[in-house]
Amino acid sequence: MEPKARQIHELSWWMATFLSCLAFLTVLTGYTQPPRQDEGAGAHIFQLTIVALAGALVVFAATADWSHPLRVVKRLLIPAIATVLAFAAVWYLEHVRDPNYVGRLGVPHPKAIAKPSFAAVTVRSISSSECAVETTSASNCDGGT
Numbered sequence: 001m002e003p004k005a006r007q008i009h010e011l012s013w014w015m016a017t018f019l020s021c022l023a024f025l026t027v028l029t030g031y032t033q034p035p036r037q038d039e040g041a042g043a044h045i046f047q048l049t050i051v052a053l054a055g056a057l058v059v060f061a062a063t064a065d066w067s068h069p070l071r072v073v074k075r076l077l078i079p080a081i082a083t084v085l086a087f088a089a090v091w092y093l094e095h096v097r098d099p100n101y102v103g104r105l106g107v108p109h110p111k112a113i114a115k116p117s118f119a120a121v122t123v124r125s126i127s128s129s130e131c132a133v134e135t136t137s138a139s140n141c142d143g144g145t
Contacts, residue, residue: 001065009063013075015056020082023049027089035097046090053083 001009026046033040057079064072 001063005063009060009065012056012059012063013079016053016060016076016079017082019049019053019056020079020086023053024082024086024089027086027093030089030093031097046086050083053079 023046026042026049030042033042057076060076061072066072
């Protein structure tokens with residue numbers, strides 16, 4: 001491998017390692033904050049680091065010495081582990097720690113679906129008058145439909 005290509009390869013490995021660790025640390029900062037409705041700056045920083053990481057990995061693969069593939073794969077262990085940990089931490093934040101999170105499809109987490117309160121269930125079960133039938137926000141006893 002040419003010296004210039006080797007330098008580019010080394011730089012791309014350092015960038016991949018740095019960016020994957022930065023992505024993981026960015027997600028970890030989300031654990032220090034209470035759950036929010038908005039993604040916040042941390043999510044955008046995470047997304048940008050993942051895009052930059054993809055670019056660094058492309059350069060790393062393009063400049064790698066593929067006559068020794070095991071050596072190339074071994075060097076990717078640290079960035080790979082940090083990236084997997086970052087995505088696992090994001091999943092935990094969105095699905096376990098914050099059950100009110102609404103995903104990209106607009107479907108709330110099953111734990112976030114509202115259940116009727118005990119008082120509402122009790123009133124509904126013991127009430128048998130016409131006024132107890134749910135219709136509109138207008139008064140039920142005034143004939144609202």
